[in-house]
Amino acid sequence: xxxxxxxxxxxxxxxxxxxxxxxxxxxxxxxxxxxxxxxxxxxxxxxxxxxxxxxxxxxxxxxxxxxxxxxxxxxxxxxxxxxxxxxxxxxxxxxxxxxxxxxxxxxxxxxx
Amino acid sequence: xxxxxxxxxxxxxxxxxxxxxxxxxxxxxxxxxxxxxxxxxxxxxxxxxxxxxxxxxxxxxxxxxxxxxxxxxxxxxxxxxxxxxxxxxxxxxxxxxxxxxxxxxxxxxxxxx
Numbered sequence: 063x064x065x066x067x068x069x070x071x072x073x074x075x076x077x078x079x080x081x082x083x084x085x086x087x088x089x090x091x092x093x094x095x096x097x098x099x100x101x102x103x104x105x106x107x108x109x110x111x112x113x114x115x116x117x118x119x120x121x122x123x124x125x126x127x128x129x130x131x132x133x134x135x136x137x138x139x140x141x142x143x144x145x146x147x148x149x150x151x152x153x154x155x156x157x158x159x160x161x162x163x164x165x166x167x168x169x170x171x172x173x174x
Numbered sequence: 175x176x177x178x179x180x181x182x183x184x185x186x187x188x189x190x191x192x193x194x195x196x197x198x199x200x201x202x203x204x205x206x207x208x209x210x211x212x213x214x215x216x217x218x219x220x221x222x223x224x225x226x227x228x229x230x231x232x233x234x235x236x237x238x239x240x241x242x243x244x245x246x247x248x249x250x251x252x253x254x255x256x257x258x259x260x261x262x263x264x265x266x267x268x269x270x271x272x273x274x275x276x277x278x279x280x281x282x283x284x285x286x287x
Contacts, residue, residue, distance in 0.1 A: 094273045105178075105265050105278030106217075151217065155273055161207050161230075162276055164217045 070149065072169045081139040083168045085152030090133060092154040096162065097126060097137045101148045109137070147172045178279035180266050186285045192254040195282045197266030198247055207276060208241055208251050209265040217265075223249065256286045
């Protein structure tokens, strides 16, 4: 029979446009958050992180925004490139010594 | 450092056989994690170790799964006997400290036929 897979939200963006990927996290006690990028056939790769005492952090072409009030995390990618096509995961951590808890992921598709 | 190293990259085995997946964490990292990724359930934590000691194995699906970390530079995940539903990509990750980023290996794609 037909297998039912995990339905990943998909974001399609024109090359050169900005991308915004959103994530709702589950635990109000979480104090550390990470965005990972996973390309086909590879393991997740760190993009950027943020701690709960901040609400914004910028890297090279990427910005992470944290809204603790509504437990929301976003990743903004400026001038999206074909190489940005991948699945993006947010991850949260709480109680310091516990493993990261991953969200379900969003697939970013860049249209050249 | 070469990063987290997993072997083999691909494994095809028959149902009922024993499978052993291997992981070498980044040198100096104190925590090691085994994750499983499937289309159905995404990325799931199976077990993690702090300073070579298993801390939480509640994610291990059943008794057929076991993991060991005999020293700071090596861990194994064993499935015995393997079943077709174990087919997935298994990732190992390590962190230097609590509350820091986890570095992932390239994964082992397991197919049980």
